[in-house]
Amino acid sequence: xxxxxxxxxxxxxxxxxxxxxxxxxxxxxxxxxxxxxxxxxxxxxxxxxxxxxxxxxxxxxxxxxxxxxxxxxxxxxxxxxxxxxxxxxxxxxxxxxxxxxxxxxxxxxxxxxxxxxxxxxxxxxxxxxxxxxxxxxxxxxxxxxxxxxxxxxxxxxxxxxxxxxxxxxxxxxxxxxxxxxxxxxxxxxxxxxxxxxxxxxxxxxxxxxxxxxxxxxxxxxxxxxxxxxxxxxxxxxxxxxxxxxxxxxxxxxxxxxxxxxxxxxxxxxxxxxxxxxxxxxxxxxxxxxxxxxxxxxxxxxxxxxxxxxxxxxxxxxxxxxxxxxxxxxxxxxxxxxxxxxxxxxxxxxxxxxxxxxxxxxxxxxxxxxxxxxxxxxxxxxxxxxxxxxxxxxxxxxxxxxxxxxxxxxxxxxxxxxxxxxxxxxxxxxxxxxxxxxxxxxxxxxxxxxxxxxxxxxxxxxxxxxxxxx
Ligand SMILES: Cc1cc2nc3c(=O)[nH]c(=O)nc-3n(C[C@H](O)[C@H](O)[C@H](O)COP(=O)(O)OP(=O)(O)OC[C@H]3O[C@@H](n4cnc5c(N)ncnc54)[C@H](O)[C@@H]3O)c2cc1C
Numbered sequence: 001x002x003x004x005x006x007x008x009x010x011x012x013x014x015x016x017x018x019x020x021x022x023x024x025x026x027x028x029x030x031x032x033x034x035x036x037x038x039x040x041x042x043x044x045x046x047x048x049x050x051x052x053x054x055x056x057x058x059x060x061x062x063x064x065x066x067x068x069x070x071x072x073x074x075x076x077x078x079x080x081x082x083x084x085x086x087x088x089x090x091x092x093x094x095x096x097x098x099x100x101x102x103x104x105x106x107x108x109x110x111x112x113x114x115x116x117x118x119x120x121x122x123x124x125x126x127x128x129x130x131x132x133x134x135x136x137x138x139x140x141x142x143x144x145x146x147x148x149x150x151x152x153x154x155x156x157x158x159x160x161x162x163x164x165x166x167x168x169x170x171x172x173x174x175x176x177x178x179x180x181x182x183x184x185x186x187x188x189x190x191x192x193x194x195x196x197x198x199x200x201x202x203x204x205x206x207x208x209x210x211x212x213x214x215x216x217x218x219x220x221x222x223x224x225x226x227x228x229x230x231x232x233x234x235x236x237x238x239x240x241x242x243x244x245x246x247x248x249x250x251x252x253x254x255x256x257x258x259x260x261x262x263x264x265x266x267x268x269x270x271x272x273x274x275x276x277x278x279x280x281x282x283x284x285x286x287x288x289x290x291x292x293x294x295x296x297x298x299x300x301x302x303x304x305x306x307x308x309x310x311x312x313x314x315x316x317x318x319x320x321x322x323x324x325x326x327x328x329x330x331x332x333x334x335x336x337x338x339x340x341x342x343x344x345x346x347x348x349x350x351x352x353x354x355x356x357x358x359x360x361x362x363x364x365x366x367x368x369x370x371x372x373x374x375x376x377x378x379x380x381x382x383x384x385x386x387x388x389x390x391x392x393x394x395x396x397x398x399x400x401x402x403x404x405x406x407x408x409x410x411x412x413x414x415x416x417x418x419x420x421x422x423x424x425x426x427x428x429x430x431x432x433x434x435x436x437x438x439x440x441x442x443x444x445x446x447x448x449x450x451x452x453x454x455x456x457x458x459x460x461x462x463x464x465x466x467x468x469x
Contacts, residue, residue: 003060007042007086010052015092017041026087029078030071030134034429036079038065041087047167047175047206050088054204055173057086063462064088066200068142069113071134073343074428076146076199076464085462088204090141096120097207103181104212105164110141110205117210126212129156133329141205147197149424151328154380155248155285156213159196166192167207171455179209194450199426200461202454216248216285220292221321222300223253225276225311229354229379232280235308236350236380239282242299246292249283251328252379256372256389260334261327268327276310280379281328331376335389340399341374342406344386348419353382356417363409364388368402383423386410411438427465436467 007016017023018040026041028034039062044050057064063085067077079085090111098107101124106117114128114135121128130143132150142148144166148159156162165180178192195203226232232252239247255277262270272279284292296314303309315321335341348356361373370391377385388406390399411421415438422431435444444467451458451466 003056003062004040006056007040007053010049010056011042011044015043015045017043023087026067026070026089027078029073029075031073034075034078035081036085037081037083038079038085038087039083041067041089043089043092045092047093047169050093050169050204050206051173051175053086053088054169054171057459058172058457061457061459062086063459064204065461066090066141066145066204068111068139068145069134069137071138071142072146072428073345073425074422074430076426076428076461077142078429080463090139090204090206093141093206099124099212100181101126101212104214105181105209106212107165107179107181107207107209108140109207110139110144110167112140114138114140114143121212122215124212125215127215128162128210128212130159130162133332140208140210144196144205144208145198145200146424146426149378149381149383151249151251151378153378153383154250155245160193162210163192163196163208164211165209166195166205168195168203168205170203171457171460175206176203179207181209194454197426199428199465201451201465202460204460214287216287218286218290218292219248219318219321220284220296220314221324222282222296222312222314223271223324224280224282224300224303224309225272225274226278226280226308227310229278229357231308232278232379233350233353234306235280235282235303238303238306238308239284239299242302243284243295246284246286246295247282247380248285249281249378250380251281251377252384253279253281253328253331253376254374255279256374257331257334257376258327260338260374261330264334264337265327265330268323268330271313271324271327272311273313274311281324328376331374332385332387335374335387338372338389339394340390340396341387342400342403344407344410344421345383345423345425346386346410346414346419346421347381347383347423348414348417350380350382352417352419353379353384356384356413356419357386359413360386360410363413364406367405367409368399370394378423381423382419407434429464432463432465433467
């Protein structure tokens with residue numbers, strides 16, 4: 001019997017897609033950078049169905065691409081164009097299995113949309129703290145597989161810190177039930193850590209136990225102009241100290257980003273009363289204190305006295321505060337109408353951020369005079385989206401043809417500061433061969449051994465994350 005028929009027997013005919021029109025949305029990446037082809041898209045509903053499909057694929061040496069919300073920015077969820085791979089989409093596995101308010105845990109299917117987890121926690125006066133721009137469409141299985149970051153890592157940690165247990169279908173089809181709620185368990189290798197950030201190369205995550213936290217009742221945001229990037233970093237230290245560590249987010253925003261949002265996103269104006277080069281968006285949260293506005297203002301006062309702050313706006317209403325967050329979230333989109341943008345997702349030790357920016361700007365100016373540095377992001381984690389925008393008037397394709405040359409410069413500087421060339425988004429297809437330059441032979445050797453121990457036939461997401469042999 002053909003493989004497709006066998007899949008249909010497991011998940012039902014309508015849950016096996018084979019024609020181009022039906023498969024289209026699964027074959028194109030969010031940024032249209034990667035387009036692939038597939039033998040079929042299979043949509044299982046249960047862990048047992050995933051297991052049966054993987055067993056069939058293992059028997060027939062059919063490669064599988066696990067896919068969540070398909071919001072990967074590095075091509076991890078897109079098949080190659082051979083047409084031989086099967087996309088296993090988790091989108092029908094979207095049940096919240098349990099909310100345990102005593103343990104402070106959610107047990108969920110891997111295909112649950114992130115925003116649905118946030119909503120479920122909120123209804124119980126908790127939060128699930130992962131907050132990212134794609135939260136309306138990405139899935140928790142994808143978040144775990146990429147160890148997603150976002151704007152609250154500073155306070156709550158990465159996705160890795162939120163995961164207590166996993167259920168995984170292994171490349172031979174066996175099911176590992178590791179759905180533990182334990183916060184302490186020192187009984188050997190912590191296997192779940194290998195699947196977290198594993199980009200679907202070691203197993204298919206079908207379920208997870210994740211942490212919830214009591215919902216902070218009060219929040220206060222400020223948009224603060226700072227004299228330079230060093231001051232932004234120092235202000236973070238000051239605010240953490242003076243607030244008793246209630247800083248839940250801090251985002252770096254340059255002047256050009258505010259200008260682009262005001263120019264291209266309807267309904268936005270430059271909120272600052274004067275022109276400054278650098279800003280930070282700072283959020284304080286608390287469950288007990290409702291005088292966060294006063295606290296923010298007193299921290300700002302100390303900041304002024306210490307020459308760390310030039311100006312600030314501290315909005316009173318929730319709507320105004322939300323508008324500032326939306327401004328931050330629109331920065332990526334506001335770059336698009338301006339032409340080509342070469343994206344980087346780097347991290348360096350927080351003490352080296354200013355040095356990184358200075359050096360990268362100087363070196364790139366030598367290669368592309370007049371480029372426009374759009375540098376923003378999670379400065380509290382040392383994580384910057386360093387996205388040089390094309391010079392005004394330059395041909396877009398001519399600029400984008402320099403992607404490799406530009407990235408090489410940016411990544412070499414990052415590496416020289418003991419940073420990471422992928423702080424949040426993972427490796428996928430985009431950066432896999434970069435690893436040979438930036439990871440040691442020892443690390444690469446261990447990674448290859450782990451891959452072959454879990455997946456000796458190499459059927460799970462082949463050609464992703466690990467460098468080509
Ligand atoms: C507008 C926008 C904003 C973003 N902001 C952020 C941000 O702030 N921080 C951040 O970290 N990322 C961000 N991202 C990137 C992306 O949303 C995250 O990487 C997200 O975690 C991917 O989830 P997904 O469900 O879409 O996974 P997919 O894109 O479908 O897959 C990602 C990888 O995980 C694998 N995978 C997916 N599901 C499973 C599973 N169940 N089992 C095993 N492997 C699986 C895939 O094979 C692939 O390798 C953003 C993306 C967009 C489009």
